[in-house]
Amino acid sequence: MNKVVLFDIGGVLINWKDQWLHQEISDQLQVPFKKIESKFNANLCSLFESKINETEFWNLVLGSDNKIDHKIISKTFLKMSSINYDFLNFAKSLKVNGNHIGILSNLTPETSMCIPNSLLDDFDYLFYSNSLKMSKPNAEIYQHVCGKIQSKDILFIDDKQENLDAAKLFDMDTVLFTPSDFSTGIIHKKILNFLK
Template identity: 35%
Template sequence: MTISCVLFDLGGVIINWHNRWFIEEISQQFNLKQEELNQQFNANLKDISTGVIAEKEFWQRIGEQLKSEELRDTQESLLDKVFRKHMSFNDKMFELSKNLEKNGITVGTLSNTEHVTYSVVEDLSSLNHFKHKFLSYKIGHLKPEPQIYEHVIENIPFQKEELFFIDDLKSNVESAKKSGIDAVQYTDFDKLLEQCKNRDLV
């Protein structure tokens, strides 16, 4: 079946980003050990990324666990500050998404993200050509949970066989395939372009 819709992951595909940049900046600002901060950051990441908690409670929890009153009581949006400082767009992938849309392919995003950093992305560049935006903090599930792919299939006006998903993590790609969605792992732009050509997308 012909591919009608391409879904892109954001972080690691459309956007150049690593969570370790959060850890490095915030551990330095609040004089915390990176290993301990990283552990608590990851322990609470699911709840903020599925919309269970907002940023303020996220840092409150981590601050309490690390016995940092300064972090616990911060009123600053650390996610906004650090993400805005370090993130950048993968220009080749962003242009590919625009070119696919110009060529009549519907494009969208399927991303594990929370409200603050996604708002920064929207603020820095127009994502209007993404017709479908499947965001974990709105859906309440994370990749590679099968429920998030089921949500996509149930809420997109295409058959699952018409979808093509691009993600930088192998586990997310494998889970998408188990749900019946054609998917590839993004590691290199030229390799991805070949995979798009094989599907008559470019």
């Protein structure tokens, strides 16, 4: 089989930092994010997997009498994120010599609607947590991916080390996306070396 490069969306193909959302939440609640971080993180996979909606998520994190804008995640994503066109165009250019590209990303149903459909038309595989009802770094999503593509043929690019560590358990090659490695061309070289 030909090789497949899978990309995360937020923090890789789309410029995004979780800290931006954490700051928006802190500003709206007038409390440090650290005070809600454990409950936030404990319920995030359920939101990514469409097991709960944003209102239910915030009720679990803050209690049912909360005053937060229940659409703060998608609103912040729309306001703060931007498309990394340089890397997106590079990703699309990899579809040569029979190679394929795909997406493996955790998205809430609401944030997935913020991404223009045409943006990812050229991608051969689309593995979205909200559609699959599975999320990174849980093993099930990697098992699903490996059921569609042989793991030895996959290079996975993500901005979170825990997601890459889980992928390595399934014998996927991985690259940690960092802004500095991107700007210096290191990421490009690693991908091109994998495709040789």
